Amino acid sequence: MKPVKPNRVSVDRESLIIDVRRELDMPSRRLFGKRIVTLGGLAMLAGCSISDDKSVETFLSRVSRLNDTVQGWLFDPNRLAPTYTEAQITRPFPFNAFYGVDDAPVVDGSDFRLKVSGLVQNTKTWTLPELYALPKAEQITRHICVEGWSAIGRWGGTPFSEFLKRVGADTSAKYVGFKCADDYYESIDMPTALHSQTLLTFTFDGQQLPPKYGYPMKLRMPTKLGYKNPKHIMEIFVTNKFPGGYWVDQGYNWFGGS
Amino acid sequence: MNATPEAARISTSLRTVQPVWVRITHWLNALAAILMMLSGWRIYDASPVFKGFVIPPGITLGGWLGGALQWHFAAMWLLFFNGLFYLTMNIVTGRIKRKFFPLSPRAILHDLGEALKGHLSHADPSNYNAVQKFAYLFVMLDIAVLILSGLAIWKSVQFPLLRELMGGYDFARVVHFSAMSLLAAFIVVHLVMVSLVPRSLLTMIRGR
Numbered sequence A: 001m002k003p004v005k006p007n008r009v010s011v012d013r014e015s016l017i018i019d020v021r022r023e024l025d026m027p028s029r030r031l032f033g034k035r036i037v038t039l040g041g042l043a044m045l046a047g048c049s050i051s052d053d054k055s056v057e058t059f060l061s062r063v064s065r066l067n068d069t070v071q072g073w074l075f076d077p078n079r080l081a082p083t084y085t086e087a088q089i090t091r092p093f094p095f096n097a098f099y100g101v102d103d104a105p106v107v108d109g110s111d112f113r114l115k116v117s118g119l120v121q122n123t124k125t126w127t128l129p130e131l132y133a134l135p136k137a138e139q140i141t142r143h144i145c146v147e148g149w150s151a152i153g154r155w156g157g158t159p160f161s162e163f164l165k166r167v168g169a170d171t172s173a174k175y176v177g178f179k180c181a182d183d184y185y186e187s188i189d190m191p192t193a194l195h196s197q198t199l200l201t202f203t204f205d206g207q208q209l210p211p212k213y214g215y216p217m218k219l220r221m222p223t224k225l226g227y228k229n230p231k232h233i234m235e236i237f238v239t240n241k242f243p244g245g246y247w248v249d250q251g252y253n254w255f256g257g258s
Numbered sequence B: 001m002n003a004t005p006e007a008a009r010i011s012t013s014l015r016t017v018q019p020v021w022v023r024i025t026h027w028l029n030a031l032a033a034i035l036m037m038l039s040g041w042r043i044y045d046a047s048p049v050f051k052g053f054v055i056p057p058g059i060t061l062g063g064w065l066g067g068a069l070q071w072h073f074a075a076m077w078l079l080f081f082n083g084l085f086y087l088t089m090n091i092v093t094g095r096i097k098r099k100f101f102p103l104s105p106r107a108i109l110h111d112l113g114e115a116l117k118g119h120l121s122h123a124d125p126s127n128y129n130a131v132q133k134f135a136y137l138f139v140m141l142d143i144a145v146l147i148l149s150g151l152a153i154w155k156s157v158q159f160p161l162l163r164e165l166m167g168g169y170d171f172a173r174v175v176h177f178s179a180m181s182l183l184a185a186f187i188v189v190h191l192v193m194v195s196l197v198p199r200s201l202l203t204m205i206r207g208r
Helices: A002-025 A027-052 A054-074 A128-132 A160-166 B005-013 B020-046 B065-092 B095-100 B105-116 B130-154 B160-165 B169-196 B199-206
Strands: A115-118 A137-144 A150-159 A175-180 A185-189 A199-204 A218-220 A233-239
Touching: A054 B065, A128 A199, A137 A199, A150 A160, A150 A218, A160 A199, B020 B065, B020 B169, B020 B199, B065 B095, B065 B130, B095 B130, B105 B130, B130 B160, B130 B169, B169 B199
Parallel strands: A115 A233
Antiparallel strands: A137 A150, A150 A199, A175 A185, A175 A233, A199 A218
16 A cells, blocks of 8 residues: 555645645635635525525425325326224324314214205205215225324225215316314315225214214325314315315315325 | 646646536535425424434424425425436436446445545545445435335325335335435535545536
8 A cells, every 4th residue: 555655645735736726816716615605604594584485485385286286196096095904903093183182073963964065966964864874884094194103093984986976076076175163174186085995984993983083074085194084074065166275275285195 | 817837737637527417416416405304304303203302493494394394395306306317317428337336345345444544545536436436326325215215105005016115104204214314424424525525525516
């Protein structure tokens, strides 16, 4: 190794001299370099407030809407979410909402009427026994939260596509929207609404849906993140006008699909 | 202008070390990686994979989970398309073969030993030493793993093969976090090396 050393040092020095000479020759370049450094520093300092800038916010929202479109393309209506065994169910299943578990709305089932509106042929209201009489379906699937955690649960109800068929929904419309008893609201794309694993559910783990999990009904979609699955549904409507959603209007991605 | 004739002669004979497309993609990649990492930290904090380990919110990007997600899913396009262009150019121009190969574990260990003893020369910035070759190939692979594990988390239903490859949805998050940690480690080492050999920063800015 030793014999090579002196030569190497001389090469390093030579290139260094070249660099230094060039820099010394060009004061404007040095100034430019300084400004670059300053700009970088400013950008770093401004880092915390970048998100608050109105134009940045607008840009990010637009990209998020673009991502809705891309996700629509990626969504395969025939692709099924994985299903699990009874033993894999997460117990206790986590409660999640924008309020505490004690504030979950208590809906009186006896005089409950589900409203249906928008682009449907039949806007008659539905009682719970009428809904319970619809074709049955059950699933054990993974609920994935936008925060990252996931939990496996068992939901029972009726295929949502069956319900849409019975109300004569215009399935060429873009959106299905939901209004909930807890002032939550949400909307989904029609292909997801018609997906075979999208269920209008009335039970959890074989029992009537308790208030904390969304009594009297929850729309369960294993192809979407948790916040897209509305609970305590009071009204369902079909529309071509973008309805948004409780979290979506605050910045969460609208498609929110897995 | 006032340059001595021999300096001028040597400087004109200096080859471009980093072509312009390498320099542009390098800095765009750096920007995308930093935006994704800082916003990713905020997303991680919403539900830490490792209980008890939280990243200080002050050093994250996005302000809250929704904002961080917007940053993350916007910067991903920059990372993806820039990376795709970089890889394509690398293959088409033959640069990947020329600059990164041949490479052997023996050469990496040898050069690593030399580097730790302070014997490794950076006289010719157009030739990467074996440790550099390994480090840059490693970070390319690591970013690929980050993208694939991220895709498995984002679209766990639509990409079942990818999901299973990552050990399921929950484990994909562990893979994603680990790959992020390795990228962070790479960035730290990379910056230390650049500060030790500032000339390499110049080649990445002006090409020579």
